[in-house]
Amino acid sequence: MTPIPFQKDLVVKKEHLDNQNHVNNLEYIKWILEISESHWIATTSAEIRKKYAWFVVDHYIQYKRQAFLGDELILKTWIGKYSKVKTERHVHILRKSDGKTIVEAKTNWCLIDSQTKKLTLITSEVLKPYFEFESA
Template identity: 45%
Template sequence: MSSEKFTFRFVVPESAIDGLGHVNNITYLQWCLEAAEAHWLAKTDAELREQYVWVVLNHNISYKNPAFLGEEIEVQTWIHSHKGVRSERCYRIIRIADNKTLVEAKTQWCLLDGTTRKPIIIPQKVADLFV
């Protein structure tokens, strides 16, 4: 049931570097969240975004290799599955120069009604945008 990958690339900025000289672990998580938001924005219109909002239930992240200042990075994300009010989104962050995987991650998201902020079963019209 996986969706097509949504990707974006950028160069690692100085603000992402920690005291050990590589990208800070929390920065990878931020990049995952930014990718999820960008994917949602790319697939939906303003009306749909007012109707529904997503909240994180949990994150699972595995750090495979470090990234460094000035390296070109690609963040990939896709919907792995969904059921009821939940959706599992996967991420892979790679270094372009050698195609090494830096991070693999998954996030469990819950869909909320945009007005009541209560969980709502993922409607088919939303699922169809991603699968």
């Protein structure tokens, strides 16, 4: 089983910068959440999204390099490990011009039943679109 990555491009704008004129750390967290949500929306049906929601359990973020105004970035995400109710989502943010990693993040998410707001099991219908399954 191989994860299917999802990505989108982003250009650093003035509103993303802090007092040091590089991307504010809070922007990276927003981007991690946005790419995760975009992957969920692009990969699942409206019916699935109505039935389930994901809640963040924790983030682990490594800031490798700085990004600056005008930098073109690639946000790439995929599902790594998973259990009955949680997934570990990876997000890498790369600078397009040199391919250097700016940020590496892992976020643990738990699946929630949208109506009850309680943990629910991750079914194959939820998980299957995120992986390529090798045929025997």
